Amino acid sequence: MLRLYHVPLCPYSRKIRLALREKNLVAELIEVEPWEQKDEFLALNPASEAPVLVDDDLVICDSQAIADYLEEAFPETTLYGRSLEERNETRRLVAWFDTKFTREVTDPLWREKIVKRWARRGFPRTDGLREAVANIRFHLAYIDWLYQSRRWLAGDQLTMADLVAAAHLSVLDYMGDINWEHAGAARDWYAKMKSRPSMRPILLERVRMLTPPAHYDDPDF
């Protein structure tokens, strides 16, 4: 029995929710507020961060560790590819979004504007906001370039690279920070992602006090 402790509108939680569905795994979803630092949650994860996956007695903390665990424990549907080359390319792009995109976009926008408000921890830094929004264009151009010659971001198969990229972009799109007008093939790729059944529950989710733009949950945007 799998249980996932998650935060809605969190790219790291979303990536695991997508991975679970793409692997045809069912998990009970439990919403948490890690910034409350409650004892029960700290006992699960001393870092007090979501997501956390519990598989019977096993507690797995950190989204990357969870993705690796799912790949090893449920190898029937691979999300990394079978050959070392495919796995390298998937992991390169997972890191692209989970570290480079995070540093240049997700941290200055989502973490500053959303997480700080949830945690009631001061005002967002505004000096990096404009630069972060501008950085999105560069990353969309990279997706555009990749998708022009590939069926999915890392190659012929859907991989964690697509799920991680869609997880980050879906959060920023909810926030209204993405301009799809000149996104080229990146828009086609994201439309394909939005059509996947794994994306539906995520796109239909709403958080309090924040309404997404009209195109947000429309696959034909």
Add this chain to the structure above:
Amino acid sequence: MLRLYHVPLCPYSRKIRLALREKNLVAELIEVEPWEQKDEFLALNPASEAPVLVDDDLVICDSQAIADYLEEAFPETTLYGRSLEERNETRRLVAWFDTKFTREVTDPLWREKIVKRWARRGFPRTDGLREAVANIRFHLAYIDWLYQSRRWLAGDQLTMADLVAAAHLSVLDYMGDINWEHAGAARDWYAKMKSRPSMRPILLERVRMLTPPAHYDDPDF
């Protein structure tokens, strides 16, 4: 033949240099300045970040992807552990240092003060420096707590968790930002790490215009 493109005094490059040595692998080291965005390096890694590992025709970008590759391609000496439990614990702690510690300490200190100077990209943000230095104490306390009941950070064996933690701490120690006075068992653990042959070349390395404190390369500090 392995070639590692690396930056001295970079925690992500250091972690791979340590992993190579602990796995008894020899790699040619090539120093790069990724912020120069030179075409040859961009051709290897479009993210223009170090480290990059080249194994014959295979190019592996991103330190986590390289660590995973080394584990899969050279499994004789494992740095993650054999059981799923050990691997989960190692990956939890690798993420602790590569994401949580990075966000709370390495990014506001090393990236602001050192990388910005190397890249000649503006003045460092100073508003986060004091908080980042204070955060180090919290992380040392966590290492102290782990090491009181374990032989190494993730359990009975040396793992990537030790290498990643030592890579980050060695860079901050070079910068003079670590106060070891009240570090308890964390200091004992780091003394043990400093005594490993894999750490020697790293501790003897010097970068221009920056002199480490006297205790920096002394295992008996």
